[in-house]
Amino acid sequence: MAKRIARSVIEFSKAPAILGQAAVAGKIEAEGPLAGKFSEVFMDERLGQPTWEQAETALQAAAIMHAMAAANCSADDIDLHIGGDLINQCTATGFALRDENIPFAGVYAACASFALALALAANLIESGGMQHVSCCGSSHFCAAEKQFRYPLELGVQPTPTAQRTATAAGAIVLSSASDKPKPRITRAIFGNVIDMGVTDPSEMGAAMAPAAWDTLRRFFQDTNTQPSDYDLILTGDLSQIGTHLLHELARQQAGLDLALVHRDCGLMLYDLIAQDVGTGGSGLGCSAAVLCAEVLPRMLSGELKRVLFIGTGALLSAVSPLQGESIPAVAHGVLIEMT
């Protein structure tokens, strides 16, 4: 049974186990600090496909395949796949699932979609309704640039505040049972839509930081915990500017110092000095890949025991800023504990 701790904050007493995980990435991601930690690396940005969109579909399919192999299960074992991406109408995910015989539920919370998928998957297992649920999140630099910004062929310079959309995917298989010590999802929180009036789609970190803080603040309050109760608070993806703003919000509004315990996936995927990636990584695949390639293995090795993973998403479209809309954001989270 799940327990309602507070509004939209759930505790999972059975604690669904992360049976296996995998991350795949493109060339630039594989040359960063997480080099050697991906299950597969694609040096060809098209992954042998005719279009960027189809390349992202192939990226997803590879991540799902590797996660199922890591969990030692087959497609037939999976009761449901929950996933999403940033391409219009979540097509990268839908097409990836077309060739699998796995029931599929699509979610959309922009770059918070992977955290949202994990929260919903944990609840489906905790309720007793399912045994194995897989989750995947992806993004592709070229597909996202084409859709949200400019054609790559135009060679437009990114603005100084821009983040780089990661070419990456991460996938996880959650299970109702595991006899081995595994990272387990013990709590979940669903976020409010927060809009502080940022209108520049190159200022994603600034648009999302208040949503991350709103979710963190509620989670601390509703679970009666504080930053030092966690080995790691992992957001994805605020990058440089958003991280600075999140720390400022925590300091000003609650007197909390997040610097010691907080890291952001957008600052972990790339080397911001050696690589030309703006203020850090972004895109749904960034946090999914960093969680799967770096953080979960560090939990399995015993280095980290309690990780609060907060996905942050900007709920805009390519059209909405041109219509004068500001950028709403949302942050969903799961607490992952090694038990």
Added chain:
Amino acid sequence: MAKRIARSVIEFSKAPAILGQAAVAGKIEAEGPLAGKFSEVFMDERLGQPTWEQAETALQAAAIMHAMAAANCSADDIDLHIGGDLINQCTATGFALRDENIPFAGVYAACASFALALALAANLIESGGMQHVSCCGSSHFCAAEKQFRYPLELGVQPTPTAQRTATAAGAIVLSSASDKPKPRITRAIFGNVIDMGVTDPSEMGAAMAPAAWDTLRRFFQDTNTQPSDYDLILTGDLSQIGTHLLHELARQQAGLDLALVHRDCGLMLYDLIAQDVGTGGSGLGCSAAVLCAEVLPRMLSGELKRVLFIGTGALLSAVSPLQGESIPAVAHGVLIEMT
């Protein structure tokens, strides 16, 4: 506790109650067979907004407000809102929730999104994790035409097989407890992605019928039931061609006659003889509005007791058919019983 009946088929023993529901619609929808059954009708297709996208946001906000009023609860009572739409990056929904203080999870399964939202919401309540969850689905004719087909100003003729995207929204408040007889969600099924190779985006009914049949077939088999066990099997939205194909598939593959018990929301929203709506209605708001304006009230009046609601969605984008992709489809369902 939920019970896993089979892969992706869940039984809810506590049976979350539909505490209240509402549907809102545009002018043409309000002139059809469901005239007088909407909580609010908008004669101005822009709903007083500067853009079609913002008009759809206003449509969603109205449906949610009316559903909460019908359920006699306020925004503060809702633990989570689950919803979606067809506009790129689910912005109609995200923007509608921006002004509410309600945690928000976005889903995407095209026109099956409302059924998907109901299935996930029922599980969140059944698990004990939440008390009240609201769901909404919407579509807007002008926003969808602009995004998926041609600018309205161009005056392009629809093809003979085309369906009309409904300007409508439906919303529901689900609850863990109700002391009155209410329609309750007792089972859910999540669908596989099915692609039989249809490449014409004006042939949505043909693309979705095999997905509807795959989900129906599995549900009959896994729950050991047959069409005559239901007062109504309600799909949304196959319209004329898809309905014909679904009946053919059931007859050829399982010897079943669906004609007596099956109706399609796309054929219930409009009068196909008197109104110029092609082969029937489509769009996420069509099935959401027909369920909320017509079917749930008929359950409350005692006329219908067991309704199997199967949402059908075409998982394409505006770009994917131009890249030579065929149209994958998915169908999710919930069993609603009056108890």
